[in-house]
Amino acid sequence: MVLQELGGKLSAALRKLQSTTVVDEEVVKAIITEITRALLESDVNIKVVMELKKNVEAKINRSEDASGASKKRLIQQAVMEELVAMLDPKTPPYQMKKGASNVIMFVGLQGSGKTTTIAKFAHYYQRKGWRVAMVCADTFRAGAFDQLKQNATKLRVPFYGSYTEADPVRIAEEGVEQFRKDRFEVIIVDTSGRHKQEDALFEEMREIQAAVQPDNCVFVMDATQGQAVADQARAFHEAVPVGSVVITKLDGHAKGGGAMSAVAATKSPITFLGSGEHFDDLEPFVASSFVSKMLGFGDFGSLLRELQDTNDPGMDPKKMMDRMTKGQFTLRDFYQQIQGVLKLGPLNKMMGGMMPGIPDTAQQKRFLYMMDSMRDDELDGKVDIAGNEKRVTRIARGSGTRVEEVQLLLRQHKAREKVVAQMGKSGMMNAATDPAMAAKMAQLMQNPNSRASQAAMSKMMSPQMLKQMGGRDGVAKRMREMGGMPGMAGGGGMDMASMMQAMGGGGAGAGGAGGGMDMASIMKMAQQMGMGGPPGGGRR
Numbered sequence: 001m002v003l004q005e006l007g008g009k010l011s012a013a014l015r016k017l018q019s020t021t022v023v024d025e026e027v028v029k030a031i032i033t034e035i036t037r038a039l040l041e042s043d044v045n046i047k048v049v050m051e052l053k054k055n056v057e058a059k060i061n062r063s064e065d066a067s068g069a070s071k072k073r074l075i076q077q078a079v080m081e082e083l084v085a086m087l088d089p090k091t092p093p094y095q096m097k098k099g100a101s102n103v104i105m106f107v108g109l110q111g112s113g114k115t116t117t118i119a120k121f122a123h124y125y126q127r128k129g130w131r132v133a134m135v136c137a138d139t140f141r142a143g144a145f146d147q148l149k150q151n152a153t154k155l156r157v158p159f160y161g162s163y164t165e166a167d168p169v170r171i172a173e174e175g176v177e178q179f180r181k182d183r184f185e186v187i188i189v190d191t192s193g194r195h196k197q198e199d200a201l202f203e204e205m206r207e208i209q210a211a212v213q214p215d216n217c218v219f220v221m222d223a224t225q226g227q228a229v230a231d232q233a234r235a236f237h238e239a240v241p242v243g244s245v246v247i248t249k250l251d252g253h254a255k256g257g258g259a260m261s262a263v264a265a266t267k268s269p270i271t272f273l274g275s276g277e278h279f280d281d282l283e284p285f286v287a288s289s290f291v292s293k294m295l296g297f298g299d300f301g302s303l304l305r306e307l308q309d310t311n312d313p314g315m316d317p318k319k320m321m322d323r324m325t326k327g328q329f330t331l332r333d334f335y336q337q338i339q340g341v342l343k344l345g346p347l348n349k350m351m352g353g354m355m356p357g358i359p360d361t362a363q364q365k366r367f368l369y370m371m372d373s374m375r376d377d378e379l380d381g382k383v384d385i386a387g388n389e390k391r392v393t394r395i396a397r398g399s400g401t402r403v404e405e406v407q408l409l410l411r412q413h414k415a416r417e418k419v420v421a422q423m424g425k426s427g428m429m430n431a432a433t434d435p436a437m438a439a440k441m442a443q444l445m446q447n448p449n450s451r452a453s454q455a456a457m458s459k460m461m462s463p464q465m466l467k468q469m470g471g472r473d474g475v476a477k478r479m480r481e482m483g484g485m486p487g488m489a490g491g492g493g494m495d496m497a498s499m500m501q502a503m504g505g506g507g508a509g510a511g512g513a514g515g516g517m518d519m520a521s522i523m524k525m526a527q528q529m530g531m532g533g534p535p536g537g538g539r540r
């Protein structure tokens with residue numbers, strides 16, 4: 001997770017709200033001051049910070065007479081919205097077209113992390129099942145071709161380049177032509193960087209751009225310089241049609257917030273963030289999800305996007321739901337579920353708190369390692385492992401765990417399988433995946449403090465679930481808590497109600513992950529199975 005420090009400071013300021021009962025002018029002022037300071041410390045431009053402050057204050061002042069609880073929510077919502085607005089240039093980025101040749105030219109200064117990012121980018125699309133190839137048109141830096149070649153070989157991605165040809169335009173043209181002919185879907189062109197912005201670099205970029213006619217120019221930029229990158233971003237933007245930006249080296253860097261807001265100000269959409277030196281360290285960027293995650297509110301949006309994007313047919317969430325409605329629950333399903341829970345972050349903890357007997361995060365991860373050592377037929381429940389001592393020992397050894405732990409995993413899986421089988425038989429699973437029910441729950445969550453909503457919510461639950469939640473009072477308490485949670489009760493595109501509706505509706509945006517991923521089913525399944533959340537995305 002990038003920008004931890006800033007996130008920690010911002011959420012600490014917001015958490016103060018939770019502990020105060022009286023929200024008077026002084027409290028509001030103190031919180032806004034803390035947020036302002038946190039942003040300035042992460043090098044966000046002072047003008048941008050002042051604008052944000054002004055907007056938050058205006059939003060709060062507009063509803064002067066709001067009561068304590070709703071005022072808290074209002075402040076949290078306003079902060080969320082303003083942070084999202086700061087990072088979202090509202091310019092749609094280039095959309096990759098499946099089945100066509102998308103030529104993507106990467107530009108950036110030397111050392112910005114361009115070549116590394118290209119490998120991450122290739123890996124990202126490759127994992128999703130796209131046919132990827134790379135062209136090295138960086139003839140300026142000695143060793144650039146070797147670096148790209150090494151990465152491409154590790155990733156098993158075809159590459160094109162030359163040790164002898166000195167003309168980058170010619171290499172780019174030839175490489176792209178060959179890969180177009182071979183119908184590659186993502187053709188990445190690496191171009192040279194220079195130590196600083198100079199005319200020769202921009203001229204070369206323009207020539208390559210004219211020769212290969214890329215569908216998108218991705219500008220790679222190093223975050224460590226903070227807001228100072230604004231000039232650089234503008235200069236590249238003027239030289240070539242930059243369609244998206246990747247910001248690198250955001251891992252633990254104090255100035256990241258400055259770089260991100262500076263880029264957003266140039267109206268170039270940020271599409272990915274680099275957060276380390278490994279191929280996996282690339283996070284797709286969506287402002288609302290990012291802010292929500294940064295503040296520690298969990299990130300349903302990107303979880304669902306991952307679910308939709310997953311390319312492994314065994315990990316298809318729709319198929320998983322289909323199987324579950326039939327009462328089947330394989331180890332592979334268990335794997336997906338644990339992954340989903342792990343991705344929920346703090347929300348995992350919150351939901352976990354509702355249910356006893358949930359393995360902690362470390363144990364969940366060890367379960368994943370064990371399942372990584374299993375064969376497909378074992379994951380798919382075609383053969384039994386529990387009775388095969390040799391396999392249990394082998395799996396323990398392969399995953400660096402103990403035999404008893406593998407047995408624990410198998411027992412936990414069996415227990416869940418039993419519950420799903422029962423639910424499947426009773427038809428409860430079908431009710432749980434009913435979008436109308438999700439919409440109704442969403443509506444009720446809009447008034448978490450109303451006694452009528454609490455009663456209606458209780459009525460929607462099965463007697464066992466109601467009992468588990470501590471009866472009507474327990475449901476009321478849970479609703480109030482969720483309603484009072486920032487990001488849950490509205491705003492920032494992350495509110496519980498619209499999330500439920502989106503997921504339940506199965507339509508646009510985050511929803512539609514097989515139509516079966518509504519909040520009601522997630523909550524219900526979580527309740528029934530002693531787990532914390534929805535099934536997770538593709539397996540690594």
Ligand SMILES: Nc1nc2c(ncn2[C@@H]2O[C@H](COP(=O)(O)OP(=O)(O)OP(=O)(O)O)[C@@H](O)[C@H]2O)c(=O)[nH]1
Pocket residue numbers: 108109110111112113114115116117138141144191192193194248249250251274275276277281
């Ligand atoms: N911590 C961290 N390091 C990164 C990240 N991205 C790249 N790097 C490191 O930054 C250094 C420069 O990256 P390169 O990819 O070689 O740089 P480049 O921009 O391709 O350089 P040119 O090809 O000369 O333009 C390398 O040591 C990378 O490992 C990131 O997201 N986080």
